[in-house]
Amino acid sequence: MRLLALLVLTVSGLSAQAVRPFKWSGSINVPDPVAVTVDETGAVYATSTTRRKVADLDIREHPQWIAADQALTSPIEKEAFYKRVMAPGVLRGPQGSLKDHNRDGSVDWRDLTVHQERIYKLVDTDGDDVADKLTVFAEGFNPVGGGIAAGILYHDGWVYVTVQPDLWRLKDTDGDGVADLKELVCTGFGAHIAYAGHDMHGLRLGPDGRIYWTIGDKGANVTSKEGRRFYFPHTGSVLRCEPDGTGFEVFASGLRNVQEIAFDDLGNIIGIDNDADQPKERERLVYVVEGSDSGWRCHSQFMKLNSRWMRENIWQPAGAPDQPLCFTPPIANYSDGPAGFLHEPGHALDGTLRGHFILDQFPNGKMDAFTLEPTADGFRMTGLRTINSGIMGIGMSWAPDGRAYFADWIGGYALDGKGAVWRMDVATQTDPVSKEILSLPLSFAVPKDRLLALLAHRDQRVRVNATLRLDRLGAWSELLALARDPKQPSLARIHAVWGWGMGLRHGKLADLHGVAELLTDDSDELRVQLLKVLAEGKMPPGNRLTKEGEIDDD
Incomplete structure (x- = not known):
């Protein structure tokens, strides 16, 4: 099977590129995968969504709710809003992707609970370097107002999963491949309906032993286990806590929708943030400094060119005209649809990719690599190049053997029930x-x-x-x-x-x-x-x- 996959890559023209991914999931279909992680044994866990837009709604399909949505400050308020404006008999019929999913003759808030998210576990049982077993590790995650399973991390026997409004951790205690222990780590994420895809994602283990992740501009309104309140309902953030959920903090804010983050050798956090689709505006390569505010607010999306974001050039690197000094500017304007993101840890990929940052871009299907050089108070991007194209890669993760795995959405933005997991085979001279x-x-x-x-x-x-x-x-x-x-x-x-x-x-x-x-x-x-x-x-x-x-x- 592996020989056939490599032949397909050669025919499609990928052989001349720096990275030749291998379809590790083989003939197994992984429906609409978003993120992946790998445990010590090499088993891969993939989040799979069925809720995108059909249950985790997109405000662009419901513009009559924009003003009310911007006034929401917590997931509890959002649930109450849905139950009010989508009470049985209020809506006259389907709107966009919102339909009578439970077929009870009424389009109402109960239809938001029909679709469930799943976590799949893929295993290569016969050692031929191709997955041959797929099991549903966990499923559900479908509350009213809930988001999609957009982030996943294996750490110390637990599988951490981000599904607004919650961060969960799951464990299989009896070895049957199915999670039988489910713990809520923290909750309070996703105050707004906002744009689909602006979810909670990007789970990473930090070098300080804490769990880090991101939330898009649907916002956060969290009370920690110690009773501290973190009120950031109108902006995207980088978040962290201890593995058991204690010590929750908002590490940085003012972001729009950083999908995944990466740590360099000195523990600096780097990410790539999506743009707001305004004329001449671009996505941003960001250095996420503790306590920083990058300037984005959810309402900027709807103010368009009249927002501070555009009028004061907050989206541009330092030095742009009229730029306020209270916000942290990006390193550079770069990318088109940033998604999965990794930092090569110094001994996983060979040759010219050592120490590089690697980015999956969706939906253009390009994978880029670059390095960062320190400057006086930040970084400068160097060596940018495309190392692969043709795969709609999303979330990425390292495996113990030094190979990088990534989810393949297959196709455009719409749900189609298709997907795969690919592996980058570049590590041939690792310790x-x-x-x-x-x-x-x-x-x-x-x-x-x-x-x-x-x-x-x-x-x-x-x-x-x-x-x-x-x-x-x-x-x-x-x-x-x-x-x-x-x-x-x-x-x-x-x-x-x-x-x-x-x-x-x-x-x-x-x-x-x-x-x-x-x-x-x-x-x-x-x-x-x-x-x-x-x-x-x-x-x-x-x-x-x-x-x-x-x-x-x-």
Whole structure:
């Protein structure tokens, strides 16, 4: 089957391109997939939508609701709105994609609960590099006003799924390929109807051990497990929390619809945001800084050229006329329909793709690669080129063996029940240590000394994995000692700071002995990372920060 797939690629003209994807799902149809993730065994989980526009409505098909929709501030208000304007007998008939889906003779809010989202699990059971088994791992996710299953992440035995208004995590505890444990991580996302596709997505594991994801400009109105309220109902955001849902935060806001994010080697978050379809406006390559506001508000969509977004050139890179300084400008105007997004971790793809960012663009079917070079206060895009074309790729994910997998929507925007999962086979000279470590569950014991050595591994994923394991071992003193050693590689010291910071953030450190020395280290980057973890940490009893370069631990 693999030979046939490669022959098809050659005939279609893809052989001359830098990447030759292989249709890993083979003859299996994966209906309307949106995002993918891969576990330690190589099994692929794919989200599949049936709700796009038919249950997760698009305001463009219901313009009479625009003003009322813009006044909504929470998913609870949106549900109440639907039940009022779509009460039985109110609507005279179908509107756009909204129809009598339950065939009860009435087009009403109950029709919004008919279509369900699914999570599929694909497995290669015979080891021939082609999936041969498809099971429904989970299904449902169909409340009134709910969105589509647009984001997915496997981490530590759990499958995290974003479906507005909720972030869920699922687990198969008996090994039958079906989730039997379902936990709500956090809720409160999707205040507006807005545009279809402006969903909650982009799940990623951060190098600090937290779960990160994105929400489009349908907004968020969240009360955390600790009782803190985060009121961002009119804008898109990057979000994060601990794996169990504690410590929820809005990391950055003012975005329109960043589909997926990627972390560079220093933990900087990069994304590509969709444009508002205005004359001359373009999508934006964005550096997502903690606490930043990129300037977009949902109502800007309907004000068109009269919005601040257009009049004050907020969509343009820094230096545009009339641009307010209170918003963070993009790195560059770039892309056409950005979707799946990855950062090559330094040891997954060979040759000229090492260290590149890789973007799927939908619906033009192009896959681009580029690098970023640091500037005074941001980045500059370099080396942009198209490495593949012809596949309607969406969500992307790395596998333990260094291969990248991505969902194929097949066709245009409309639901058609078709889809596939492709794999990029470029990694031919990778270190077997990467696959060895990344194929082990986090519960598997690895010697502490080996984990400390792996903090210097050239694969970012291995460094993060080792950091998480060391935190679980409570090896914070060893991590701090490595961070303080100037003979250690720079990235190893930075990951050690992040690992030590996990212990500090969780309130597990007894003291701060040795930290003051790091605040005067010669490495600017190390000092920056240390200040970040100190700022969000829980100070041990009897310890306090006094002034720069000094920690009082009496």
